[in-house]
Each structure stands twice: as C-alpha cells, then as structure tokens.
C-alpha cells in the first residue's frame with residue numbers, strides 16, 4: 001500500500017461489468033501538496049493540524065483516476081465503508097455497487113448519511 005497515512009492505509013479499486021479494473025486509488029494528500037509538509041495527526045486542538053482537512057480519500061482518487069469514459073454500472077471495492085463525501089461521488093459517477101471490507105465507522109453521522117444516500121440512489125453495498 002502506498003498511502004503515507006501512518007494510521008490508516010485505505011485502498012479502492014473500481015471494476016466494470018466485465019470485471020476489468022478501470023480505476024484504483026489510495027488515501028493521500030492532493031496532487032502537488034507535499035505528504036511531508038501537511039499533518040497526518042488524527043487529533044489536535046487546531047483542526048487545521050489534522051489530516052482530515054487535507055487528505056483525499058481512496059474512493060475519490062480511484063474515481064478521478066478512471067481509465068475509461070464513464071463508470072456507469074461499475075462496482076467499487078473499498079477497504080473502509082465510504083464517507084458521505086465519497087458516497088456523493090460514487091452516486092454521481094454512476095457506480096452501482098460498493099463492496100467493503102470494514103464498516104468500523106458505522107456509528108458516525110458521515111456513514112449513516114452515506115447509507116441514506118446510497119439507499120435512495122439504489123447503490124447496493126455489502
């Protein structure tokens with residue numbers, strides 16, 4: 001895994017209906033933003049000193065890295081259940097299925113909102 005996040009290395013892989021890989025990504029700082037200059041802290045009195053303000057999620061990177069015209073009908077495999085921000089991207093990209101390994105943040109509002117959106121948009125997850 002290539003992520004520089006010292007606590008959580010997350011990967012995502014998108015496959016089309018023929019099971020061909022059409023996008024991969026991992027969690028990392030945005031392009032041209034140094035992994036070394038931005039914080040990787042989970043907690044700080046100053047939220048600007050936490051990674052959450054800056055890091056791009058694996059799902060976002062996999063979608064943006066797609067090597068085909070569109071992702072309609074695709075399936076995304078993810079290490080962690082997508083947050084609400086990534087759920088919006090997944091839905092808007094036309095991805096129809098999410099296969100996740102861990103749902104360890106299931107109690108968080110981000111995850112509850114994510115499931116609400118995916119249920120409405122008929123994106124299956126398991």
Ligand SMILES: Nc1ccn([C@H]2C[C@H](O)[C@@H](COP(=O)(O)O)O2)c(=O)n1
Pocket residue numbers: 005007008009010026027028042051055056057058059078080081082083086
């Ligand atoms: N579905 C997700 C959830 C989280 N991430 C990234 C964002 C962070 O780099 C890390 C989560 O950090 P933690 O709070 O678990 O230390 O994982 C992601 O890419 N996709």
Ligand SMILES: [Zn+2]
Pocket residue numbers: 057059082083084085086087
């Ligand atoms: Zn996310």
